[in-house]
Amino acid sequence: MSTPLYSWGRFPRRPQRGHSCVWLDELPAHLNRVIEDHSSSLPYGNGRSYGDSCLAASDQVLHMRSLDRLIEADWDTGVLKVEAGITLAEVLAVAIPRGWFLPVTPGTQFATVGGAIANDVHGKNHHVRGTFGRHVRSFGLLRHGQPEMACSPSVNASLFCASIGGLGLTGVIHWAQLQLMPIRASQIDTTTVRFAHLAEFFSLSDELDDQHEYSVAWVDCLAKGADTGRGVFIVGDHAHYGSLEVGKRAKLSMPITPPVSLINSLSLSAFNNLYWRVHPSQRTQGRSAYEPFFYPLDRILHWNRIYGRRGFQQYQCVIPTANAEAAMGELLRAIADSGQGSFLAVLKRCGDMRSPGLLSFPMPGTSLALDFAQSEHLENVVFPRLDDIVRAAGGRLYPAKDAHMSGADFRQAYPAWERLEALRDPSLMSRFWSRVLL
Ligand SMILES: Cc1cc2nc3c(=O)[nH]c(=O)nc-3n(C[C@H](O)[C@H](O)[C@H](O)COP(=O)(O)OP(=O)(O)OC[C@H]3O[C@@H](n4cnc5c(N)ncnc54)[C@H](O)[C@@H]3O)c2cc1C
Incomplete structure (x- = not known):
């Protein structure tokens, strides 16, 4: 039995069973298996979310951390294609020596790229660069029972927008292409x-x-x-x-x-x-x-x-x-x-x-x-x-x-929730979403 996973605040204390997959091409079959066995799931990055948004309603999560490879890099333009379970620290480790940095980073480098997209994280430069999602050029999305699809501002655009800050509910992001920011020094x-x-x-x-x-x-x-x-x-x-x-x-x-x-x-x-x-x-x-x-x-x-x-x-x-x-x-x-x-x-x-x-x-x-x-x-x-x-x-x-947060406060503050719900993969459900919507 694998070690249980939690959210960062360890509240609510709902141990999650992580189902890992090591290779990208095995992910569709892996997702099918988990859904068939447990009827619903949720992607889980590195558990750096504090509350219950990274906890599956079924307590059975797709643990994405093993998908942590660099797929392609163009060090002239700073465009990087990575598997979604790679952490920001791992991205920085290859990017900094070549003079590139994350254009947006939250206060932890242990978040994964998939998690950073799904929460559309922000950092200390929000006033000049906005959120992480503004620097994502495209990503691969896998929904239960559907062929894998690429999403970008021009291809499958509604799923692209819904998945940025989509709390892992629109599908599993398995790779992402990011635009990095040039730097002259790491200090x-x-x-x-x-x-x-x-x-x-x-x-x-x-x-x-x-x-x-x-x-x-x-x-x-x-x-x-x-x-x-x-x-x-x-x-x-x-x-x-x-x-x-x-x-x-x-x-x-x-x-x-x-x-x-x-x-x-x-x-x-x-x-x-x-x-x-x-x-x-x-x-x-x-x-x-x-x-x-x-x-x-x-x-x-x-x-x-x-x-x-x-x-x-x-x-x-x-x-x-x-x-x-x-x-x-x-x-x-x-x-x-x-x-x-x-x-x-x-x-x-x-x-x-x-x-x-x-x-x-x-x-x-x-x-x-x-x-x-x-x-x-x-x-x-x-x-x-x-x-x-x-x-x-x-x-x-x-x-x-x-x-x-109460459901009423959430729905009042995020009126686009209905559009996200319409695009949700019905096999993905978090404790957060079921608390504020159902
Ligand atoms: C010390 C600390 C400082 C922080 N500072 C900031 C900050 O400054 N700004 C900020 O915005 N946040 C901040 N955070 C929060 C953190 O950056 C986010 O919660 C981030 O999304 C966590 O990433 P994760 O990979 O651990 O994802 P998880 O916490 O595991 O999951 C987060 C969400 O992403 C979804 N998800 C994960 N992987 C995928 C995937 N591959 N495909 C689809 N969905 C996926 C999950 O379902 C979940 O809804 C901080 C957290 C810590 C612990």
Whole structure:
């Protein structure tokens, strides 16, 4: 029996049985077999989604990680064709030495290309490059009982759009062709500045976002009163000179899952205070290797175990520009009142570049993301209060991170859900989709 698979937050705790297939040409027969045996399934990349969107309603997933090969590369144009189970780290390992980088990368390099397309992930440069799906030229899609098909903006275009951010429901993406971005060096030149409150975050973002490829802020989720929304603002650009080096940082590992969460209001408040204070209030320039800049949490393998056996949930919302400052203030006050949250709370402006995807999460506005140890209080008190604020401000939650959103909120926030449902492969069903629709 293979080791059970989970989502990253380990909540809901629904062990998944993974059915792996090693060769692309065996995939159609493999999919048929799994569906015949279990009536439904869901593609599963590397389980870096936090909630239940990567969990099959049948608890039987098609584990795509073994399909991890580079199929074709044109290093003059930066066009790469890969199997969909390859991770972003594996793509970077071949691309960086040739002077290419992912045009969009999320905060983990352990996501697969298939998973990055199916959640249409975004990164610190959403304001200039939009989402991952904008840089996908084509992919192969396999639906149960149908011949394999290629999808691109001009061929099978409706399935192309529905599968970008399609949560794995439209079919199995088995290969993808990506357009990479040229770089001269793998290092990132950074400017860091601390801000005292939320209004300062917005004015820094107004001033600096347009001048830099990457922009993101850490926010102290427990700061109250005049300090609400204080944090550290970081912008960065690929260095113009330097070396093209693949990250080789040794990884640490969280060896066990403690019975209870190691994150509590005391440890959190002490860390947040210290972190804010060690950053100077004047702008500081620096140079960083790309791994600590993009993927700070990947340094510690299995860091998700720190939240204990009950797991955790991430809350990520985006609020439209007109309401962003007021709603972010309300959200941060509500979170500080709850005394809960995580070391890494991230504030980020999203730009107005449209994704081809039907159910893409970002919208022009501001996004807030942070983790919470799982508890009844979280579900019954904290999240309902945050949801009220997001709903009233016309915002929405990110399905890739979600394990609690109500069906009504989902359908209101993602009106294109009906078009996705019409194009869903009837043999694919996730716990997320059955929770918000059925
Ligand atoms: C530390 C950390 C930081 C993160 N930062 C960000 C961030 O900055 N921005 C962001 O957008 N996200 C972020 N995420 C979320 C993560 O990038 C996404 O959830 C990503 O989609 C996970 O990819 P995966 O390969 O692990 O897919 P999984 O989590 O296994 O699956 C995700 C979805 O993709 C579908 N899927 C997987 N493979 C395929 C396939 N081959 N064909 C069709 N469907 C498929 C699944 O059915 C599921 O619906 C972060 C996650 C972590 C753990």
